[in-house]
Amino acid sequence: MGKFNKTGKRGMPALNTSSLPDLIFTLLFFFMIVTTMREVTLKVEFKVPTGTELEKLEKKSLVTFIYVGKPTADLRKKMGSESRIQLNDKFADVAEIQDYITQERTSMKEEDQPFMTVSLKIDKETKMGIVTDIKQALRQAYALKINYSAQPRQ
Numbered sequence: 001m002g003k004f005n006k007t008g009k010r011g012m013p014a015l016n017t018s019s020l021p022d023l024i025f026t027l028l029f030f031f032m033i034v035t036t037m038r039e040v041t042l043k044v045e046f047k048v049p050t051g052t053e054l055e056k057l058e059k060k061s062l063v064t065f066i067y068v069g070k071p072t073a074d075l076r077k078k079m080g081s082e083s084r085i086q087l088n089d090k091f092a093d094v095a096e097i098q099d100y101i102t103q104e105r106t107s108m109k110e111e112d113q114p115f116m117t118v119s120l121k122i123d124k125e126t127k128m129g130i131v132t133d134i135k136q137a138l139r140q141a142y143a144l145k146i147n148y149s150a151q152p153r154q
C-alpha cells in the first residue's frame with residue numbers, strides 16, 4: 001500500500017468565473033423587462049376620489065390618460081390655482097382634446113383602435129363643469145370608452 005504524503009501544502013483552487021457574464025446579463029435583461037418608466041411628467045396635482053365598484057384595466061397600452069387638477073406648486077404662480085387639463089406633458093384647453101384623441105388613436109395599431117380607453121385622472125376638488133366639457137369633447141372625437149380613476153374605499 002502507498003502512503004499519503006501530507007508534506008506539500010495545497011492552496012484553494014481558483015474560483016471559476018466563466019458563467020458570471022451570463023448571470024449578469026440575465027439579471028440586466030430581467031430588470032429591463034420588468035421596469036416601467038413614467039412617460040408623462042405630471043404638472044397637475046390630483047387626489048383621486050374613492051369608490052366601491054372598481055375594476056382594474058386589462059391592457060394599459062390601449063389606455064390614454066387625461067389629467068385634471070390644480071397646477072403644481074412651482075407652476076401655480078404662473079398658471080393660477082384653478083384646475084387645468086394636462087395632455088401628455090403640456091397644459092391644454094378643452095378644444096385641444098379632440099385633436100389629442102385623434103393623434104393617440106392614429107399612433108395605435110389599426111386592430112387596437114376600437115378598444116382604446118380614455119382614463120380621466122381628475123382631482124376630487126375639480127368642478128363638474130370641466131368634467132362635462134371634457135366628456136363632450138370626447139364624444140365629438142368618438143372616444144366613447146371612458147374610465148374614471150379612483151382608489152378603493154377603506
